[in-house]
Amino acid sequence: MSRASSVRWALTGLSLSMLVSSLGTSVANVALPTLAGVFAAPFRDVQWVVLAYLLAVTTLVVGAGRLGDLIGRRRLLLAGIGVFTAASAVCGAAPALWVLVLARAAQGAGAAVMMALTMAFVGETVPRERTGGAMGLLGTMSAVGTAAGPSLGGLLISGFGWRAVFLAQVPLGVAAVLIARRHLPAGGGKSGAEGRRPRFDLAGTLLLAVTLGAYALAMTTGRMVLLVVAGCGAVVFVVVERRAASPLVRPATFRDPVLSASLATSALVSTVMMTTLVVGPFHLARGLGLDAARVGLAVAVGPLVAALTGVPAGRIVDRLGAWRVTVAGLAATASGAFALSVLPVSLGVVGYLAPLVVMTAGYALFQTANNTAVMADAGPEQRGVVSGVLNLSRNLGLVTGTSVMGAVFALASSASDVATAPAGAVATGMHVTFAVAAVLVVLALGIALGAGAWARRGARVQAVAGAPRG
Structure with a gap:
């Protein structure tokens, strides 16, 4: 098999892994x-399925990336896809709700591995000059999975029942395992100076998992005590990592202004993009008076644009x-959010969808460029954990956006229940929320410009230091 054909098959396996985890x-x-x-x-009990x-995914993605760096990414990715596939079968056969919830947690554990390691594999399978195209393809698969999930789930339920929603993921998982096993490059774990593999930081992994779990639950349930637990956990995690011989995430990693800026902008932009899913349906239904079918079609426009823009x-x-x-993508995202904050409701669906297309296309540009920049600079022994941290920043943004932007919308609408609020109140809430979103993207743009200026200044200093002296 030629090198080009091998790369295509490897990308097919990685793309399928990204698609399956996004569908989940x-x-x-x-x-x-x-x-x-x-x-x-x-x-309140059924929502635990989601x-x-x-x-x-949120609590395990960083640990999964680090473990892949240590024991071998191919081996762990195959195990992750296997866990996801087996858990999908258990979900489809679940006799009770608690079994389904546990199986969904196992699915999420497998998905954490898949999300952390698919991007990490790009550096091992694709030439550096084609990294952007590969990242765009993975971004497209993620968007396709996210967009197709609700409509595919609805079709499966109406045609075959709820169990088909989970059983349909089994053949996709089997295909991903077969392709990945045959075409992904094998790689061993990282060895230490004396040929010994560094130990996995179990204490740091558990601390981070508890911290992230508390934060996610705080954002979901609104319980402030969990937010306090998350804050204390973050402090303890930093202290433990500074003393660990082989830390899960080296604190020095975040001293790189470019990497820190990339993670911060990823979290901010993901928070903003969640606004389209939190606020959009209410605006379309209550503000514009669309029925459920048309709301579904309009909401799907965003992920569809992201899917078409990725490659x-x-x-x-x-x-x-x-x-x-990155800068162009952030500028487009900010422009779309600003337009949504000022355009009158009288423009109807077009007045909502046109800025949404600009905003989502900008997000696709940003995400592809940001992922490429971060992963291209990651060392071979750190690609898994860096990919995990990058995925974590996105997930935290989505979780935060659901809670914070939803709260901004409710507050700006001045309604106790936005589901029954009058059209005028919903329109006001929508405009204020997207104005906040535009400010957050401008903040992300400022961070990106500052990081770019720092990187160029550093490059000039290195060039001067390395120049021959006369």
């Missing part, structure tokens, strides 16, 4: 009303460079 995030949401009826359970998956965005990154595309 969104496909179960539409089944919650059905599950509430089947298991005769209240919504929360268990998200919590597992071209990667090619643009390879041609123009990651930093330029």
